[in-house]
Structure formats: C-alpha cells, structure tokens
Amino acid sequence: MAKKVALLQGNEACALGALYAGCKFFGGYPITPSTEVAEVMSVELPKVGGKFIQMEDEIAAMASVIGASLTGAKVLTATSGPGVSLKQELIGYACIAEVPCVIINVMRGGPSTGMPTGPGQSDVQQAKWGTHGDHAAIALVPASCQEIFSETVRAFNLAEKYRMPVQVLFDEIVGHSRERIEFPEPGDLEVIDRQGPTVPPEEYKPFDTSFGDVPPLAAFGTGYRFHVTGLNKAQDGFPTTKASLVDDEQRRQIRKVDAAQADIEKNEEYLTEDAEIVIFAYGSTSRSARYAVNELRKEGIKAGLFRPITLWPFPEKRVAALAKQAKAIIVPEMNLGQMVLEVERVAKGACEIGFLGRVDGEPINPGQIIDKVKEVK
C-alpha cells in the first residue's frame, strides 16, 4: 500500500512527529515563527486523549511540561529564540533533575525581538550554553520537512532514553517551507519509552546509579513516592552539599551524554570522500550548500558537504578527521560566527577555516557559498 503523503509546513510536520512519538502533553506560549506547532498540537492532542495548554508565559510553559513529564507523559514545548531565553533557567532544572522533555526552537533573527518573521541560526550556541551551570546538551538540526518529522521523533527517543531535555532547532525557512512529506507507518520509526523502575517502591531511588548513568525514572502517582529538586542531591533525590556527591552527580550527568556520543550523533555527508573543500552547513543553509557542491563539482572543484543533524554533542571526531583530509572547511551560517568556533576548535589548525555569515533575514544562497569556496581555493 502506498504511504500516506501530504504537503506540509515544517512546523506542522514537527507536531505530527511529536504525536507519532507518543507525545501526550504540550505546554506552550505563542511566538512567531513557531506558532503552528502549538496550533496543530491544540487540534490533534485531545483527539488522542492528550492535553494542550497555553500557559501564561514561556517560563510557565517550560514548568508545565516538566511537571507533566514527571507524571510519566511524553512532553513538548515549542518556541523561538526569545522564548528559549526565558525558558533557560528551567531547561537547566530539567537537566539537573533529569526530566525528559523536548523543546522546539524555530530560530528567527535576534537578539531580542529581532526579526520575528525572518530566519536565523543564531541560537545554536544558546542551545548548548544557554542555561547556567555545567551540564550536557543534546540539540538536533533537521533541514527538511520530512526530517523535522523524523528528528522530532528521535528527539523524544533521546529525551526518554537519556532522561534529559532535548532541543530541536530549525530555522524559520525550514519551519515555514511547505514540502511533500511521506508519513511513516507505526513501527517504521523506532519509538523509545523511558525506563521505569524495576525495584519495589520502598527501594526506589530516583538517582540510583547502580542502574547506570541514566537511572530509571518513576512516575508520580504510581506508588513510587520520591522527591524532585533543582538542588544538587544524593542518589535518593534529597538535597546535599557534600562535595563528593555533588561532584559525582555533576560529572555523571555530563558523562551520560559523552559516553553515548555514537548513539546520539547523526550526520549526513555528500561527496566528502575525496573532498578538498568541505562545507560544514546545517538547516536550510545546508540545502544551499548541497547545490553549491554540485555546481563546484561541475567546475572540477572537489567540494563536499558535511551536514550535522545532531549539532550537540558536537561531531568532534568526524570533523577533526575531515580537517586533516581537506584543504579547507567552509562554514556558512545565518549568524556572525557560532558553529564556526566549534569547527575551529576541533580542527586545531589542521586546515584553513572559511566563514560566511549572514544576518539580514535573507537565506544564504548557493552563489555566495560558491564564491566563498573559490576565495579559499
């Protein structure tokens, strides 16, 4: 039987991906250019017995999804840069309390109100360093409508598997583009549920590391009475300031992601095998870059595309290898230099790094990338 297809906006595909993953709660606050995610969820969630709530502000939206997640529900919120800024304290809370949740950031221009209807890619470092304190981060950057669907599903899987917030960032161009999407049937994409406790309630500790770096998470209202706090805590979940326990907790929460890099990392490469010039691009910019690679190849220039789909944790090993192989890595992005810093960091001077930034609300077009490559070449 033919797969069900539709012509959808990226934002709409995101909401449908969340439903595919089993999302049962959406708490949000309207902000352009992410609003269609909330609008579709408000229509679709009650059909499957899920709950949609439009909260009084962005902070409340983030709080509500954390609260709902603790009852065992898969939860989503969707916003844009200024909204993520407001949510940051509680994203940190979800990190330290290890509460699974998915946060969509449809990136627009900034800082502050910036360009509400214009695209940007300038929240990519915010996704890693936005909240305070030391913590791990997972952020995904899909580049098409189809990929928004599947990466939203994957974001839920990673949130549930690693018990932490996961951000999905797409620029306004990807979020508002209408494209053909082919809907996966149930079972086509993997759907992961969080691991619950196997011990009886009286033995349960919410941060019991004898089960590994990702301890099982019980749900409120199921007989497992436990304490959740944003304070540093011992394995039983109660606050502690004991240096060794605080140190253990902090390091474990970073280690759980570091150790799982291979599972979390996802990249796409196009003609990189023999590439002398590698273009590192993500989101809508990667689509211009792919076009540029084809044009450059026609001219005999050995260009290739490296496209991170997982942006955080950063694909260090592969980018370092490409830096050794290539003469140059070019980083075009809709900001004035954010991921290029990471590329430079891991390249460690092994090749030339070229940067192309644009922050005028217009997409980076293939011609600009071609010109930049020739400049370096």
Add this chain to the structure above:
Amino acid sequence: MAFDYDKYLRPGKLPHIWCPGCGHGIAMKGLIRAIDICGLDKNNTAIVSGIGCASRLPGYVDFNTLHTAHGRAAAFATGVKMAKPEMNVICVGGDGDGTAIGGNHFIHACRRNIDMTYVIFNNSIYGMTGGQFSPCTPTGAKASTTVYGNPDPTFDISKLAIGAGATFVARTTAFHATQIDKLIAEGIKHKGMAVIEVLDDCPTTYGRRNKFRSVVDMMKRLKDIAVPVAAASKMTAEQLEGKVLTGVLYKEEKPEYCEQYAQVIAKAQGA
C-alpha cells in the same frame, strides 16, 4: 490520642531548616492534619513548591514531592494536574515566591480555576535570602533592602486571589493553629483553585528588624490583628483599621479547568 504526624513525615529528613520561632512548622503540621482529615492517598498526592524557606516543606513529607525554581510552583503544578487530573495537587510556598516572582503563575492558576490547593505561608519577608522586602512587607517596615522603611504598597494575597478568579479563598494565622487544618481541608475538598493564606512570622529576618522583642510578641500580634469574618460584619470601619479578616473569605462553584478540558477531549473525539 495525639495525632501521629510520623505517618506523613519522611524518616530521617528532620530536623527541618526553619529557625526557632518560625511559624512554618505550625503551618506544616496544619497541612498534614488537613491531608489526614481529607483521607488523601499518599501515592496519589503531589506537593509542589518553589524556592524559599516554606518551599523546603516537600522534602519533609512523604508524598510525590516537587521542589521547583523560584516562583514556579503553580506552573509546575498545573502541568502535573493537567497530565494526571486524578492526582491531588497541593502547592506550598512563601509570599515572595508566590506573589512576586511567581505572581503571574499564581493569578493565572486562579483564573483557570484549576483544582489545586495553594497554601501561602505569608511571613511578610524573603526569609531564606536574608530578609529582603516582599510584596507583602508592610509599607514602612524594615527589611535588609528597605533600611529606611519600605516605600512599597503591600499586596493583600487573599484579595488578589479572589480578584484573579480563585473559587475558594481563606485566611488564618500561625497563632490560630487549630483553624489551619480545617481551612486547608476545606480547600482540598473544594473543586477548583483554593488559596489558603497563613499569616505567620519570621522572627529572624523580620521580627528582629521591626522591634518585635520576642516570638511571643509576634504571635500576639497575629492573634490581635485577626478578626473572624462573622465578627467583622458587626464591626465599624474604625474598629477594623489594621485588622485582618480570617476564615473563609470567598467561596463559589465554577467550572474547573481539567473538567473543562475533558470536554475539549470529548469534542475532539467526536462526542
């Protein structure tokens, strides 16, 4: 027979962090007795707080407990209640937590009339951070950030809750210990947003600065300013000057938020 608080307390988590003379312990015992009066199932009850002295309460009691970020208790609690409406959800926190940084969440929880019970421990000060003034610090009073006297007007939490749409609002004081459980129990039983304001005392950061010579003096003040609503109806405006009404201040039956949303679900599913 004496009431068995141990049934609801977590073993090994006491002593609490509250200072000698603080009214929060009295309020916590009132809350525990209220839960007992209502016969709530511990497994099916969540207690949610923000940050501050009162917000440490959830650590001591044996329920599903959630100690969140400053001011956010009502917003977290809304997520818990919406996702699992069959749970009893109780918020606890101080006046600064609930009505300053958390003011927006507080008024909107009231507006939605979501079925939760919010117990505000109003000691008129930010205790944990060292006695800075809160929206409930009396005008003219001293705090660590108002050493010349507080220039700010003061919130009346109960009036704020009524104005915002809460459908059960009551007030008592830490002096009136036996009234605390009764009012909280009535709030828990009420379907909708119930706010119970418990006026209490912070001898360490408020009393000291404002010339209360002892905790007894602070308690005596709570006793003196409290006027039951029934008695107040027979008093003149002059007699009520400086007094605070106690008891059930407001009660009405109105559609509750989760029940309203259940209708949305029914509609979406074609009922």
